[in-house]
Amino acid sequence: MNKLLIVDDSSTMRKIIMRVLRQAEIPVETILEASNGIEALEALTANPDVNLILSDVNMPEMNGIDLVKKVRESKPKDELPIIMVTTEGGDSMREQAIQGGANGYVCKPFTPDTFSEALKPYVD
Amino acid sequence: MSTEENRAEDSVGQLNEADLLEVLKESADEVFLTMIGLVGVLVDESCDDDAVDIEKSEGERVEYEAVVSFSGQRSGAVILRAGVEGALDITRGLLMLGEEDAVEDEEIMDALGECANMLTGSLKCKALDPSGGFTLSTPNIGKSVVVDYDNHLGGLVYRLEKGCTSVEIWLDEAA
Numbered sequence: 001m002n003k004l005l006i007v008d009d010s011s012t013m014r015k016i017i018m019r020v021l022r023q024a025e026i027p028v029e030t031i032l033e034a035s036n037g038i039e040a041l042e043a044l045t046a047n048p049d050v051n052l053i054l055s056d057v058n059m060p061e062m063n064g065i066d067l068v069k070k071v072r073e074s075k076p077k078d079e080l081p082i083i084m085v086t087t088e089g090g091d092s093m094r095e096q097a098i099q100g101g102a103n104g105y106v107c108k109p110f111t112p113d114t115f116s117e118a119l120k121p122y123v124d
Numbered sequence: 125m126s127t128e129e130n131r132a133e134d135s136v137g138q139l140n141e142a143d144l145l146e147v148l149k150e151s152a153d154e155v156f157l158t159m160i161g162l163v164g165v166l167v168d169e170s171c172d173d174d175a176v177d178i179e180k181s182e183g184e185r186v187e188y189e190a191v192v193s194f195s196g197q198r199s200g201a202v203i204l205r206a207g208v209e210g211a212l213d214i215t216r217g218l219l220m221l222g223e224e225d226a227v228e229d230e231e232i233m234d235a236l237g238e239c240a241n242m243l244t245g246s247l248k249c250k251a252l253d254p255s256g257g258f259t260l261s262t263p264n265i266g267k268s269v270v271v272d273y274d275n276h277l278g279g280l281v282y283r284l285e286k287g288c289t290s291v292e293i294w295l296d297e298a299a
Contacts, residue, residue: 009262010238012218012231016159019220058241058260087245092257107249108242109158 001029002123003047007040007055007067008085013108017054017085017115024116026123037062041070050080052122057086057093065093065100072101081122085110144251144293145171145278148202151246152280152291159242160217164282164289171278181281182288184210188232190240190265194248196258200273200295202247204240209287214239217285237263243291273297 004021006014014033021028032047034040036059044050053071057064068082081103086093089107097105106118149166156164168181179185184207193201206214215227215235240263248258273294281290 010234010241012215012235012238015219058262060262087242087248088260089245089249090258108245109155111158 001027002052003030003032003050004028005032005034005040005043005047005050005053007034007037007053007059007064009035009056009059011035013056013085020112020115021119023112024119026116026119036060037064037067037070040067044071052119053080053082054085054119055082057084057088057097065096068097068100068102077101077103083118083122085115142171142278144247145169145280147251148243148247148278148291148293149280151243151250152282154246155239155242156217156282156284160214160239160284161220162213162217162284164284166280167283167288168281169279178205178207178210178281178288178290182207182283184208184288186290187211187267188236188265189268190233190236190263191271192237192240192244192263193261194244194252194258196252198252198295200275200277200293201271202240202244203271203292203294204236204243204289205292206236206289207287210284210289211236211287213284213287214289233265237265240265247293 006017008014018031032043034043038061055064055067064084083104084097084102085106087108094105104118106115156162186205187208188206188211190204191201211232212227215232218235244260252258271294274297275295277293277295279290279292281288
């Protein structure tokens with residue numbers, strides 16, 4: 001069963017992602033929320049069994065790219081997949097995220113189908 | 125200046141005010157339809173110094189404003205304004221809430237910020253900065269946000285389900 005961590009400074013976007021997960025009938029045991037990279041790292045320390053992170057890029061305190069780099073210091077891509085969910089759709093930002101260790105990239109606005117397709121390879 | 129920087133400047137320089145406003149229309153249509161589930165009806169637009177005014181065109185007083193700034197070859201901001209009904213349309217659409225569902229003021233502010241964020245991100249990718257290099261701010265949301273840009277490039281007013289909203293582009297004159 002999946003244990004997800006959603007990282008976004010917008011509570012609206014966290015709710016939208018949760019709704020899309022339900023619509024796509026992706027089986028989720030627990031969803032944890034964080035509003036920036038620092039909170040996400042704290043959540044991961046307290047919940048080391050998280051098996052997928054969905055993270056925004058542009059956030060206060062610690063952005064999504066720095067979060068990916070920090071997570072990759074201890075968890076490789078195949079152990080803890082990270083998918084960026086962001087309005088930052090430019091090639092340069094996408095490259096930075098993938099080079100930093102992100103597994104995938106979903107641009108907002110997205111349709112539920114686009115979103116669930118991007119998640120499928122990483123959920124049970 | 126590097127070749128890449130020159131290309132980026134040319135790319136931005138080639139877009140005139142009308143082009144940018146057309147791209148903003150595309151972005152607004154995409155965001156409204158995909159994320160809010162609404163087809164916004166364009167009821168007013170301007171492409172000059174006169175800011176659009178939802179109170180003048182639709183009789184709805186602006187109660188909420190969300191500003192996302194961008195900086196790079198050009199600096200400026202996208203501003204989303206809405207009255208109470210327009211803000212509720214956006215919030216209920218994004219969160220898929222019914223009319224019977226209560227909506228907190230905090231939820232409205234966050235939803236408008238996210239909407240402005242998506243509009244600016246889309247404009248950035250489609251027109252301002254397809255190759256990267258521009259940075260976006262996190263949304264500044266409030267009931268009367270101070271806008272520190274002097275060149276109003278253009279604006280659009282949309283009628284949504286019960287209310288309306290406006291989307292504007294402002295640029296830094298000095299850029």
